[in-house]
Amino acid sequence: EAPKKAETEKVLRVGTEPAFAPFEFQKEGSDEFTGFDMDLIRAIGTKLGYKVEISSMGFDALIPALNSGNIDVAIAGMSITDERKKVVVFSDPYYTSGLIVMVKKDDDTIKGFSDLEGKRIAVQIGTTGANKAGEVKNAKVTAFNDNTAAAMELKNGGADAVINDSPVLKYYLQQGGSADAKVVGAVMNSEDYGIAVKKGNDKLAAEINKALAEMKQNGEYDKLYKTWFGE
Ligand code: GLN
Known part of the structure; x- marks a missing residue:
């Protein structure tokens, strides 16, 4: 058999x-x-x-x-x-998430989303954060393939702010990102994963x-x- x-x-x-x-x-x-x-x-x-x-x-x-x-x-x-x-x-x-704004550590001018008008914003392509950045008047929004590249753009001075998911940006800061960056303002858009x-x-x-x-x-x-x- x-x-x-x-x-x-x-x-x-x-x-x-x-x-x-x-x-x-x-x-x-x-x-x-x-x-x-x-x-x-x-x-x-x-x-x-x-x-x-x-x-x-x-x-x-x-x-x-x-x-x-x-x-x-x-x-x-x-x-x-x-x-x-x-x-x-x-x-x-x-999981319940939300969006937040991240700026350079020494930036005293951007205190939250409402201060982003006319600023250079780095986002991740195809995300809710990218959509949110699209609501800002006169902003120059650049979409990157991933969050790491968007954060790098901020660090290198090519952007004034990053918009992405709050738990991810906060984790990035915890893992060493806080040497150069900080989050500002409230968590926006309660979003469920x-x-x-x-x-x-x-x-x-x-x-x-x-x-x-x-x-x-x-x-x-x-x-x-x-x-x-x-x-
Ligand atoms: N939560 C956001 C979205 O769905 C970002 C997700 C991600 O970048 N992985 O658009």
């Missing part, structure tokens, strides 16, 4: 943009994807019986990759917005929601949250 063919392992193809610590990043000298989102999607995938395979791409490439079927899910600190809901399906929210799947793949979204709910209920989610954000 011929040996039975091994059952094919179910693979969950995950896409992310890994310059967004503490949600997704690669530690220096390592290819491994780490961070809150990475732990979360690995736990969800494992719970659902998938082998989780993570690949990296530009933030603005994630939704096209979902729609072309190259990846099954995108997790990248992606805010649930009405515009994105037209093209993808989001899981239930898993969601895990995105291709439109029509409601089955996968429902599976993800079930796993997420279970993790919130049994303390796994809280444990992960504490690991990455403290109490």
Whole structure:
């Protein structure tokens, strides 16, 4: 009798943009994807019986990759917005975020979003922060591929401000960025992060929601949250 063919392992193809610590990043000298989102999607995938395979791409490439079927899910600190809901399906929210303004440490003129008129603003391409910068009168907005490059532009004097997600900019400051930069003003636009799947793949979204709910209920989610954000 011929040996039975091994059952094919179910693979969950995950896409992310890994310059967004503490949600997704690669530690220096390592290819491994780490961070809150990475732990979360690995736990969800494992719970659902998938082998989780993570690949990296530009933030603005994630939704096209979902729609072309190259990846099954995108997790990248992606805010649930009405515009994105037209093209993808989001899981239930898993983290509440918001936007903030970061300026040079010695800047006394920009105290918040309302002081940005006419300024040079560095943003990350395709993000809610980029949209927010677009609301500023006479600003010169430059979009970079990732948050690290936008922060670098501020440091190098090519921009007066950066707008991006508050937890990410605050983490950047904690990790040494505070030598040159600071955040100013209030956190703007309460935004919820969601895990995105291709439109029509409601089955996968429902599976993800079930796993997420279970993790919130049994303390796994809280444990992960504490690991990455403290109490
Ligand atoms: N939360 C922001 C957005 O969804 C930024 C996400 C990111 O840069 N990874 O646009």
